[in-house]
Structures are given as C-alpha cells and as structure tokens.
Amino acid sequence: MLTSAAEPLLAVRALESGYGKIRVLHGIDLTIAAGEVVALLGPNGAGKTTLLRAMSGLLPVTAGHIRFDGRDMTNATPRDAARAGLVHVIEGHRVFTQISVTDNLLLAGYDLPRAERSGRIEEALSFFPEIAEKRHERGGALSGGQQQMLTVAQGLVRRPRLLMLDEPSAGLSPVLVDRVLDVIDRLRQQGTAVLLVEQLLEKALASADRVYALVQGAIALEAPTGESDLPHRLERAYFGHESHALGV
Template identity: 75%
Template structure:
C-alpha cells in the first residue's frame, strides 16, 4: 500500500477576497509543506500582498484556509500569530522611536521574561548588522537595516511558517543575499517560508516550489528545478498582460 503524502502545513483552497466591493483574488489554491520554501511571484497588482493579508487575518475572505490542520476562518492576526504563523509586512514596519531591542521584545511581550530574552538573542544572531545596534533607536537604522529588523520581529515568535512580503525592498544586493541566507537557514531548521518577491532569480534559488499569480488567480505551479520553468514563467506573465521582472511600477495590491 503506498504511503500517502503528509498534509500540507498551509492549505488554501478557493480563497477569494478583496477590499470592500473591489475583488482582488478569485478562487486561489496554494499549499506550503512543513519546512518548505515556496515563492509566490507575479506582476505588480496581481494580488500577492492581498493573499498574505488574508491568510494572516488582516482581511476577510471566503474559501478555505487551514494551517497545521486548524481552520483559520474568523481568526484575528493575534490568533494566527499564536498558531505559529508570522507575517512580515512589506515596507519595514517597525517602531522607529523604540530601540532595536525593544522592537524585538515587544514582538514577544506575552512570553515569560527569560523566554523573551532567549528568543531575541536567537533572532539577533541571524542579523549581526542590527545586533551591534541593539540599543539604538530603529529610526537611526538604514532602510535596509529596518527591513532586517522587521524580519527579526517575525522570527522571535519561532513561527512554523514565516510569510515574507518583498523582503528585498530597499536592500542593497549584499543585504538581499543576507536575508535569503537566513531563509535557507530557516528551511534547514524546519521553518516553512512563503516568500513574495520581485527578484525572481534570487527567489527561485532558495525556493522548493513556485506559484505565479496574475490578475487574482494562480496561473502557474511548479517545482523550481523544472527544466522549462523560465519559459513557463515568461508565458505566465505575458499571457496575462503582466510585465516581465524588472518592472518597477509603484502599483501594489
């Protein structure tokens, strides 16, 4: 008798959502396995950010979202975080008037003090660039360092799944590579990652599988090792009217 595949950590089926009367996503299906890195690609305005917001409880949705076997219908952002799902929002959203250390401690305010300290040190070890500035206000950090702090805020929760929305935004090429090395280390440690990224080649280099989203629907799903993946991605972008990677338009949904 064949052994069945394990249930996915994140299982999305028929998800539809939007903003008020404006529909953005229509019937999206997506899965992320435990310890797997999945890249979510697509043109600006395709709905990538909207998908992450829905899963983390920031937007109402219809369809099905299961995480670790739990139905997330009606869950608030606080409840999804406590379930083991961390969402790092694009744009390095940190508390600029607080120190680096206090930003991280705030992310684990509900844990015992000893546990908070241990988790903060664990996260800082991944980002020596900001560890050296732990007592400085976040406002004194560069944009790239603030982005690293935002990622560290997600990591202090020791999530089972970390959703990263455009972690390369505002980073120099060196710091982009630094963040992606952290993604690889997370996978090695058993943490799953759902990565939204415009730097397609870099995203594919760290991901196990890829989905392409365009005009609110999944138009491609593939293993990243597939030989014909570049051609299929190009077709997915062009066939839906999206522009190829390198588009720096400001529109973002």
C-alpha cells in the same frame, strides 16, 4: 497498509478575498509543506499582498478556507494566526524609531511568557549580527537595510512554523538582499517553512523549492523551481498565454 500523504502545513482552498466589494482573489489553491520554501511571483497588482493579508487575518476571507497545522484558520485574527505560528512580515513595515532595537523585538513578543522573551530575542538576533551589535541603539539610527532586517527579526521572535515575507528585498543593496536570502536558507535547514513574495525573479527561484505565479488574482502556474523551462513558462503566464491555467 496504504497511508494517505501527510497533510501540508498550510492548505488554502478556493480562497476569495478583497477590499470591500472589490474582489481581488478568485479561487486560490495553494499548499506549503513543513520546512518548504515557496516563492509567490507575479506582476504588480496581481494580488500577492492581498493573499498574504487574507492568510494572516488582516483581510476577510469571503469564500474558501485556510487550514494551518491541522487547524481551521479561516478568518482567524492576526493575533491568533501569529500565536499558531503563521507569521506575516508586512511589506514596507517600519520599525519604532524612537525606541531601541531590543525594545522593538520585545514589542514583537509582547504576549510571550516573560521568561521566554530574552531567549527568543537572542535567537532572532543571531540571524542578523549587523543589528545585534546595535541592540541598544534607537531603531531610527539604523540604516534602511538594517531596519528591514529588524522587521524580519521581529517575525522570527514569534518562532514561526511558516514565515510569510512580503518583498523583503525592497530597497536593499545586493549584498543585503543576499543576507536576507541566507536567512531563508537557514530557516529551511531548521525546519521553518517560508512563503516568499519577491520581484527579483532569479533570487526567488534560487531560494525556493516551488513557485506559484499569481496573475489577475488567480494562480496561473505552479511548478518546482528545478524545471529547466520554468523562466519561459513564467513569462508566458505573466503575459496571459497560459490560458488553460488562467481558466480563459
């Protein structure tokens, strides 16, 4: 007896969104399977951050729909998205500098049952020994790279099914970039899906199973990262030569 393929963890169909009357996204189709790492690449201003914000409820969806873990999540609130396991680590997010690392993580899990919070915090800190050692220090005492790690740990407190990371390497040294990418690999091994927005092309492709290229608010390319000519195809997509994909 034939059975249909398993429903993806995340399915975005014909999605449109933007800011007020300014439409940024034009009919986005995107899927992510459970435990899959997907890189979302594209030039500055392509709409990558807008797409993540629309999926996590920070921006309204004006057309299309979002289905996550079998549920319609179109225009869900950020709280509902996070509770469902769709967690967005926002680009440039800053920690609370006047409270401790532990308190920053407690705030991330403010609505979790009290009995679960300590275990969730220890679980998140296990990914980042550098900040686990400083759990009692103020957030402001951490280096910039350690603060970035703390923002990712805040997302992990939610125990996500899908973790969306927007430019996690921004401002990090090469060593710390590799630490964050190691975390992505560990999450994959544990069955957590990751959507990674990243400007470091080689690092992103090395971490991901598949890649989408977003150009001028539309998907210009979708491919497995193992394709031998992928860098060349990405370059052509970025500069508008994939005309069939861009629909022009």
